[in-house]
Amino acid sequence: MAFTFYGKTLTGLSVPPTTIEKGAIIGLSGRSGSGKSRLMRALVDLDASEMQLALDGVQCFKMPPQTWRSRILYCAATPAWWDSERIDTLFQTSAQKELLEKLGLDRAVWSVPVAELSTGEQQRVHVARYLIKKPDVLLLDEPTSALDKETTATVEQLIREFARDAAVVLTSHSPEQLDRLSTRRWRISGTCLEETE
Amino acid sequence: MIADVSLTSLALAGVLLLMNIGLSHVLKLDIEKQVGVAAVRMVVQLTAVGFILDGLIATQNPWLASVVFLVMIGFATYEVRARPKMMVRGARGWLLCGTGLGVSAIVMTTFLLAIIIQPKPWWNMQYAVPLFGMLLGNAMTGVALMLDTFFNTIELSKRAIEGELTRGSSIRIAMIRPIRTAVRTGTMPAINAMAATGVVFLPGLMVGQILSGVSPLIAIKYQMLIMFLLAAGTALAVMLSILQAVWALTDQRQRLRLDRLHKR
Numbered sequence A: 001m002a003f004t005f006y007g008k009t010l011t012g013l014s015v016p017p018t019t020i021e022k023g024a025i026i027g028l029s030g031r032s033g034s035g036k037s038r039l040m041r042a043l044v045d046l047d048a049s050e051m052q053l054a055l056d057g058v059q060c061f062k063m064p065p066q067t068w069r070s071r072i073l074y075c076a077a078t079p080a081w082w083d084s085e086r087i088d089t090l091f092q093t094s095a096q097k098e099l100l101e102k103l104g105l106d107r108a109v110w111s112v113p114v115a116e117l118s119t120g121e122q123q124r125v126h127v128a129r130y131l132i133k134k135p136d137v138l139l140l141d142e143p144t145s146a147l148d149k150e151t152t153a154t155v156e157q158l159i160r161e162f163a164r165d166a167a168v169v170l171t172s173h174s175p176e177q178l179d180r181l182s183t184r185r186w187r188i189s190g191t192c193l194e195e196t197e
Numbered sequence B: 001m002i003a004d005v006s007l008t009s010l011a012l013a014g015v016l017l018l019m020n021i022g023l024s025h026v027l028k029l030d031i032e033k034q035v036g037v038a039a040v041r042m043v044v045q046l047t048a049v050g051f052i053l054d055g056l057i058a059t060q061n062p063w064l065a066s067v068v069f070l071v072m073i074g075f076a077t078y079e080v081r082a083r084p085k086m087m088v089r090g091a092r093g094w095l096l097c098g099t100g101l102g103v104s105a106i107v108m109t110t111f112l113l114a115i116i117i118q119p120k121p122w123w124n125m126q127y128a129v130p131l132f133g134m135l136l137g138n139a140m141t142g143v144a145l146m147l148d149t150f151f152n153t154i155e156l157s158k159r160a161i162e163g164e165l166t167r168g169s170s171i172r173i174a175m176i177r178p179i180r181t182a183v184r185t186g187t188m189p190a191i192n193a194m195a196a197t198g199v200v201f202l203p204g205l206m207v208g209q210i211l212s213g214v215s216p217l218i219a220i221k222y223q224m225l226i227m228f229l230l231a232a233g234t235a236l237a238v239m240l241s242i243l244q245a246v247w248a249l250t251d252q253r254q255r256l257r258l259d260r261l262h263k264r
Helices: A036-043 A065-071 A094-102 A119-131 A149-162 A175-181 B007-027 B032-059 B062-082 B090-117 B125-156 B158-165 B171-196 B204-211 B216-248
Strands: A002-008 A014-021 A025-029 A050-055 A072-075 A137-141 A167-171 A184-189 A192-196 B086-088 B261-263
Touching: A014 A167, A025 A036, A025 A175, A036 A050, A036 A072, A036 A137, A036 A167, A050 A065, A065 A072, A072 A119, A094 A119, A094 A149, A119 A137, A119 A149, A149 A167, A149 A175, A167 A175, B007 B032, B032 B062, B032 B125, B062 B090, B062 B125, B086 B090, B086 B125, B090 B125, B090 B216, B125 B158, B125 B171, B125 B216, B125 B261, B158 B171, B171 B216, B204 B216
Parallel strands: A014 A192, A025 A167, A025 A184, A072 A137, A137 A167
Antiparallel strands: A002 A014, A002 A050, A184 A192, B086 B261
16 A cells, blocks of 8 residues: 655645555654644645645545545544444444453443543543554544543553555644554645655 | 505504604603604605516506516615525525525416416416415525424534544535525424414415405415415425525535635
8 A cells, every 4th residue: 555645735835746555554743733634635635736646556536535535534633523423333343342441431421422421521522533444544633632641541551553555644632642653754844745854 | 446545544553663663762762763663664665566566467567567677676685695694605695595596486476367367368477476476485494494303403414424424424414404404494384374374374365365255164275375486385395495595505526615614
């Protein structure tokens, strides 16, 4: 799997020709408001940006949008739920339920509307919805911002395991977390994306 | 035929409103001006419409009537577009407000005249003009309610919709809940009217027929006919409009395009 892209995002960020491959965990840093989320939105074709995107040489616009967004997933920073959504309807197989238990989501909260759970619980359910998929690339926007140290460590371990079969791009306001996880680093400075190290 | 109402009795009914205005003044309710303006508008507008309808029915000219129908669709479109707190920018916004109710009123009126009532000639103005107005008015209320709900719901659930998209769902699946909510709201008045007719209120058209001597057993059949057509017409207008609204707020790459929405 090779995901290649270049161009400009909606916020005017210039992205040089870049390739990412299976097994990579890319730590993306940049100041708040520098366009990290916009870059991720552009990569999943959620923004009408001027980015050229291709997976294994096949250009994005030649694929149905659902196919593109199944192969490249974007887990946004803020979870959002429909009124009726509950854990036990969102996760069905035993492997999926095992993941929830690993994340410390007690069975007691499975039948409660997710929108009524605590911020940290919501974030874990939100991230889990993407971790149960099998994409080529997973873009994680601040996946542990509302979690305690212990749960953060669990999520980090899950991210490492996930990256065996996929590429992961990760943003975080914790530089230490990016140091712990990343195999490559990108930084947004001004209006340019650059690879560091 | 039902007896004419004399100007004296009209004035007498108007005095009831004057009493309200007096009461409002004494109690400092501060609604005198609004009530007064609304009453004057009603009298002026209805007088004008009365003369226009009288003229139209007298001439029996279908071409002239078509022009009047188009002007009515124009007014209805303007009203629908003015109602919601948000609207799609540009010509698309006008189109999605107007085509649903226009097409629905034309189709339903034609169906009612040509197939069911069959007056001679089928476009007889005495039937065509009031039926068209009634169908258009109901469709207008439905579409305005639906669009207001739709744009609000989409704006509120933007993140949830994009969440669905980022897990590989199609835009249709991602938007189905706001679509359902909006269609339900838009068709609710028509459905409620059907459910409550006869129990809670007797519709004006039926009352008029009974007052003018028609047997209630015939009047109820006319009423059923009208209710079917009103509900079907409103639902058709609402559905045609929401299809266009969805189309206007999405693109070929199945993105949510709220940048095309203008807040006021």
